[in-house]
Amino acid sequence: MIPPSAAALAALKHALGPGGWTEDAAEIGPSLTEWRGRWSGATPLMLLPRSTDEVARAVRACADHRIPIVTQGGGTGLVGGQIPFGEVLLSTRRLRAIRVVSPLDDALTVEAGVTLLEAQQAAAAIDRRFPLGLASEGTATIGGAVSSNAGGTGVVRYGMMRDLVLGLEAVLPNGEVFHGLKRLRKDNTGYDLKQLLIGAEGTLGVVTAATLKLHPALRSRATAVVGIDTPEAAVELLARAKAETGGGVEAFELMKRIGLELVLKHIPDTREPLDSTPPWCVLVELGAGQPGAAEAALEALLADAFERGLITDAAIAQNEAQRAAFWKVREEQSAGQKPEGPGWKHDVSVPVSRIAHFLEEATAAVLRFEPGARVSAFGHVGDGNIHYDVMRPPHADPAAFMARQPEGSRIVHDIVARYDGSISAEHGLGRLKTDEARRYKSPAEVAAVQAIRAALDPNRIMNPAVLF
Amino acid sequence: MIPPSAAALAALKHALGPGGWTEDAAEIGPSLTEWRGRWSGATPLMLLPRSTDEVARAVRACADHRIPIVTQGGGTGLVGGQIPFGEVLLSTRRLRAIRVVSPLDDALTVEAGVTLLEAQQAAAAIDRRFPLGLASEGTATIGGAVSSNAGGTGVVRYGMMRDLVLGLEAVLPNGEVFHGLKRLRKDNTGYDLKQLLIGAEGTLGVVTAATLKLHPALRSRATAVVGIDTPEAAVELLARAKAETGGGVEAFELMKRIGLELVLKHIPDTREPLDSTPPWCVLVELGAGQPGAAEAALEALLADAFERGLITDAAIAQNEAQRAAFWKVREEQSAGQKPEGPGWKHDVSVPVSRIAHFLEEATAAVLRFEPGARVSAFGHVGDGNIHYDVMRPPHADPAAFMARQPEGSRIVHDIVARYDGSISAEHGLGRLKTDEARRYKSPAEVAAVQAIRAALDPNRIMNPAVLF
Structure with a gap:
């Protein structure tokens, strides 16, 4: 990059x-690293626009x-897509307005710098639900969630960010x-540009505001941890849960025994959820529109699952x-691994089956x-999305182990590809995975993506180091 | 066109x-007109590929x-997007395989020429539901529904075709x-090309197969017609129905008295659904995952609505x-109007509120x-999608009335635009509405769409007369 x-x-x-901008190193500093310390970037200038018009002037x-x-939102991305290495940094932190709250449209229009948590709260204030939640929801912003097509635990029922955006406002690369920013459920008047911007990781423009699709508030919710012998049993239980509730599965999270043990060992104020210590367990959460319905459905589901021998x-x-x-x-599954040293992390998905x-x-x-x-x-079993992490053998040297990651991850990713899966289910490609992704995409697809990008950003000024 | x-x-x-092709006028003939007789096209050659590979060779x-x-699927489109006027016609009618049926993935992979009804039946056979239904579902194909981003009555709960496609196979313009054709719920590895192809009306390639997202089968369903005094009351009733069922509203269809009267007058075997003759009525359908739950929810909803004076x-x-x-x-709302002579038809949407x-x-x-x-x-009140039809004054000359349509429709569309609506909610633009749509799009958006199209189809060979 010049x-x-x-x-x-x-x-x-x-x-x-x-x-509208700053060069103050102390002010810029925190925006140049990410929380795991994997990247530490540099920028000649941080832009702090206060309005869409200012973003447009800057771009x-x-x-x-x-x-x-x-472009950077809350800075919680895990693949380095938000960290500049010589590029100008555009922060959306001053785009903070909640523009429209519309209960009859089940819609909420917010600017890019509003956090996921604030959007959830604005929805709750009108007895609605914005169902996208992440561990980082207090910091992660709407603009970042749109640009990275964020996922989370509610995808099994409500879909990704892509499924929760009714409209977008964005400054294009020119x-x-x-x-x-339409509040419409139906609009068939040509290519859906917003769908192209969602998940584009800032390469096709700067998202400045979004109209979010809201869902009805839950009237009941019931949560259990169950023990199972195999992942097959989890998949079978999920199918039963979806069928018996008509799709009312709010979350369905698999955990392996070792992950649970590391949480109990390293994270304060945690405790064994079950009396037994099964090889796998699942956190199941059901939701319903009627008071008491989720609890009743969960009890029925678990009673049936015991009878069938699906859960222990x-x-x-x-x-x-x-x-x-x-x-x-x-x-705390990720945090629980941390004291054990660095690991090979994989955010993959395969078909649920x-x-x-x-x-x-x-x-x-x-x-x-x-x-x-x-x-x-x-x-997230319901999405086929497994965070598949490999930790070093207990006495292995951490650096030597990490040096073997590229080869080790290649083994995992090749298997994912054979199962028609994705090597980045929810985190995106960013700086971290673009090269790896190129290996698994067909040349026809990469060429199409590159042609679209070049058409909209001929000088490749938007987040030039990420994606194809 | 040359x-x-x-x-x-x-x-x-x-x-x-x-x-793999035919020039037989008798065989081609039926594919050159649409059912309302609005277009009658011409083609030098009809292609009848039997596989994706043959489509690729043809393109x-x-x-x-x-x-x-x-490209033409079932030919049921209403805006002329499937009718050639000198172009070669590629029919998907021989792409008929149901490739994969996967209950644990809640997914079904079918080729483009499979009808919506056949897809629904394949889902039902594994106790799942493919919830996109149209009056023309016995003829309309998956390829056409994808390319036109079809809607229908289930959008309020399940979304448009865009929301029901997990993966696509398509032949690009080159x-x-x-x-x-991924069966994944999560895949963040670059631009989502399938979302660009959905609703592109055949301008970015030929869709050859799709992997569809299935939903749980309903265990109960309850249907009512209710009388209301005003559309406001319908919107309010919808909000209550969504809230009380946790989103279990399968359909919510508004009808005006005159439309009902014309159906009763002109369509055999129809009868007045209510004892009274309210100015508006709504068909409400609720669905649930538990037996009996939909019926109970409907009774509770209507009792409450009576008490509040929302329904009569x-x-x-x-x-x-x-x-x-x-x-x-x-x-039969459209068919009921037909004997009254031609009308000005509008397929518009506005925010529900x-x-x-x-x-x-x-x-x-x-x-x-x-x-x-x-x-x-x-x-479809839940989608803000109104089929807004204007019939001639009883004694007016039909031809003179129709000559005034462009001006009359302009009046309607201008109001739609002022309400941030869409002039084509579900039918697409095709040959019919592309020019009109240009009036309401910003130059920035039209330019972006054109740039993307030119990037993927530099010689503009794919459905050149439709879209921008």
Whole structure:
């Protein structure tokens, strides 16, 4: 990348005016790293636009002077897509308005810098639900969630961010504004540009606002942890849960025994959810529109599952504290691994019907390659999305182990590809996985993506280092 | 359009081989008109590929020789997007395989020429539901429904075709195959090409197969027709229905008195659903995963609505025959108008919260422009999608009335635009509405769409007369 010239930067500053940008290293610093410390970037200038119009002026100046830009929301991305390495950094942190709250449309229009949690709260205030939740929801922003097509635990019922956006406003790479903030459920008037922007990781423009699709508030919710012998049983239980509730499965999260043990060992205030210690367990959450319905459905589901021998143990949360405790062991799965040293992390998906085969085959292959490695696997069974993590053998040297990651991950990803899966189910490609993804995409698809990108951003100024 | 040369056509025939095409006017004829007789096209050649590979060979030959192509599925489109006017016609009618049926993935992979009804039946056979239904579902194909992003009555709960496609296989304009038939719920590895192909009306390639998302089978369903005084009351009732059922509203269809009367007058075997004759009525259908739950929810909803004065009358279907009778008066709304002569038809959407305002304002404006005109309005309240039809004043000359349509429709569409609506909610643009749509799109959006199209189809061979 050619660094922008002083004249180009001056023009950009001028376009935004005083207060619209900063060069203060102390102010910029926290935006140049990500929480796991994997990346530490650099930028000549951080832009802090206060309105869509200011974003448009900034992008137009960048287009005129061919200044590359990285856009950053809450900075919680896991693949480095939000970290500049010489590009100008555009922060959406000042785009904070909740523009429209519309209960009859089941819609909420917010600016890009609003957090997921704030969007959830704005929906709850009108007795509706914005169902996309992440561990980082207090920091992650709507703009980032749109640009990365965020997932989370509610995908099994409500879909990804892609399924929750009715309309978008974005500044395109030429600085023009796409005014697509419609509150419509149906609009068949040409290509759906918003769908192209969703998940584009900032390469096709800067998302400045979104109209979100809201769902009815839950009137009941019931949560259990169940013990199972095999992932096959989890898949079968999921199918029964969906059928018996008419799709009312709010979450269905698999955890392997080793992941649970590391949470109990390393994370304070956690406890064993079951009396037994089954090889796998599942956190099941059902929701319903009628009071009491979720509880009744969960009891019926679990009674039937016991009878069929699908589950070996179960604990139903009796109150909110117990529910929170169940969720805590799930949400701390990554944190629980951390004290064990670095690992090979994989955010993969396969068809739900193939989860069990994938887990078996991948683990056998990994252990052949790295005898003694410890495999943890957890995640969203309903989406086929497994966070498949390989930790070093207990006495192995961490650095030597990590040096073998590229080869080890290749083994895992090749198996994923054989099962028609995805090597990045929810985290995106960013700086981390673009090269790896190229290996598994057909040349026809990569060429189509590149042609679209070049058509909309001929000088490749938007997040140039990510995607194809 | 420059007609393809004899040499070009010969090369195309050669690419497909004997049996892969026809020039027989009798065989081609039925594919050149649409059911309402609005278009009557022409083609030098109809291609009848039997496989994705044959489609690829055909498209590649067309790309090499710059032969324009129109792709046709069941031919039920309402905007002329499937009718060739000199282009070669590619029929998907021989792409008929049901490739994969996968209950644990809630997924079904079918080729483009499979009908919606056949897809529904294949899902039902594994106790799942493919919830996209249209009046034309016995003829309309999956390929057409994908390319036009079909809607229908189930959108309020399940979304458009866009929301029901997990994966696509398509031949791109250069003849290369996009192998995107994934059965994944999560795959964040770059732009979502399938979302671009959905609703592209055949301009970005030929859809050859799709993997469809299935939903749980309903265990109960309850249907009523209710009388209401105003569209506002319908919107309010919908909000209550969604809230009280946790989103279990399968259909919510508004009908105006005049539309009902015309059905009763002109369509045999129809009868008044209610004892009273309210100015508007709504067909409400609830569904649930538990036996009996939908019936109970419907009774509770209607009792509450009576108490609040939202509805003035109600009839609950007591059996399948009565349910079919209720649906018949809804589905025959268009047919009921036909004997009254031609009309100005509008397939528009506005935000749900603005339906009542739109109806009031549009009807006042139409009557100022055409005093005595009769306005029927019916459709999918949950999607803000109103089929807004204007019939001539009883003694007006049909031809003179139709000559005033462009101006009259402009009035309606301008009001739709002021309410941030869409002038083509579910039918698409095709040959009919592309020019009109251009009026309401921003130049930035049209330019972006054109740039994407030119990038993927530089010689504009795919359905060249439709879209921007």
